[in-house]
Amino acid sequence: MHQEQVKAFRLWFYQYTKSYYSDDPKIQTGIKFKEEHTDRVCQNINRIGQSLNLSLEDLYLADTVALFHDLGRFKQYTVYRSFNDRRTEDHAQMGLRELGLTGVLSVLSEEEKAIIKTAIEYHNQRDLPLSLPERCLMFARLIRDADKLDILHSFVEYYTHPTNDAYSVMETGLPDTPEYSQTFVQNLLQQQSCSYSDVANCNDRKLLQLSWIYDINFKFTLAEIARQGYITKIFDTLPQTTDLLAVQEHLLSFISN
Numbered sequence: 642m643h644q645e646q647v648k649a650f651r652l653w654f655y656q657y658t659k660s661y662y663s664d665d666p667k668i669q670t671g672i673k674f675k676e677e678h679t680d681r682v683c684q685n686i687n688r689i690g691q692s693l694n695l696s697l698e699d700l701y702l703a704d705t706v707a708l709f710h711d712l713g714r715f716k717q718y719t720v721y722r723s724f725n726d727r728r729t730e731d732h733a734q735m736g737l738r739e740l741g742l743t744g745v746l747s748v749l750s751e752e753e754k755a756i757i758k759t760a761i762e763y764h765n766q767r768d769l770p771l772s773l774p775e776r777c778l779m780f781a782r783l784i785r786d787a788d789k790l791d792i793l794h795s796f797v798e799y800y801t802h803p804t805n806d807a808y809s810v811m812e813t814g815l816p817d818t819p820e821y822s823q824t825f826v827q828n829l830l831q832q833q834s835c836s837y838s839d840v841a842n843c844n845d846r847k848l849l850q851l852s853w854i855y856d857i858n859f860k861f862t863l864a865e866i867a868r869q870g871y872i873t874k875i876f877d878t879l880p881q882t883t884d885l886l887a888v889q890e891h892l893l894s895f896i897s898n
């Protein structure tokens with residue numbers, strides 16, 4: 642890929658997202674939120690890619706994956722007024738459908754198109770199938786790290802500034818009750834990923850987000866999570882119980898090793 646193609650994709654993307662701008666303040670907040678998320682994910686993927694010494698062509702390809710990874714979010718929020726995939730539709734599939742309908746990727750080679758589509762398809766799945774071709778896997782890992790890095794950033798902002806309107810779209814409707822699931826505590830101590838289906842309240846959701854630490858692919862991402870202090874910042878908003886303090890210590894030592 643070359644720079645002019647990425648520039649053209651970026652212009653196309655902002656025309657596309659503008660077509661979803663709305664007078665309805667709730668919709669408009671959701672659309673702007675995802676535009677800004679996309680910008681930050683593009684920056685993250687670029688920084689991770691540079692840490693791996695990727696070629697310029699691969700950095701452009703990674704940038705394109707990041708630019709389009711949440712394309713489905715704009716239609717999803719406009720149609721359903723929700724970003725909850727389980728209650729609406731899988732936004733990765735919605736994005737792939739939009740890419741197909743608009744034909745925006747048609748200028749790219751078959752290999753480039755396959756990489757972009759595969760990376761988008763698996764960016765929000767719990768597990769990444771290791772049977773994918775090696776280059777597809779690399780770009781899928783890049784977008785998963787870049788995306789998680791920004792989701793952690795956004796949730797920390799939301800947890801620490803809960804009244805900021807820009808983050809109102811992150812409200813989950815989950816009860817903000819003091820208990821938390823022992824399944825998550827055990828999974829986190831055993832360095833296992835957690836399942837959305839076990840989330841019963843806000844604390845569980847925070848623990849689920851913390852379990853992503855075990856699903857990070859690149860050193861740069863872990864170092865950035867450590868540098869930003871996301872783990873401690875999330876634990877500061879959880880009950881200060883003995884078992885959660887043990888989980889915090891476990892995660893901090895995992896990340897520093």
Ligand SMILES: [Fe+2]
Nearest residue numbers: 710711764765
């Ligand atoms: Fe996404």
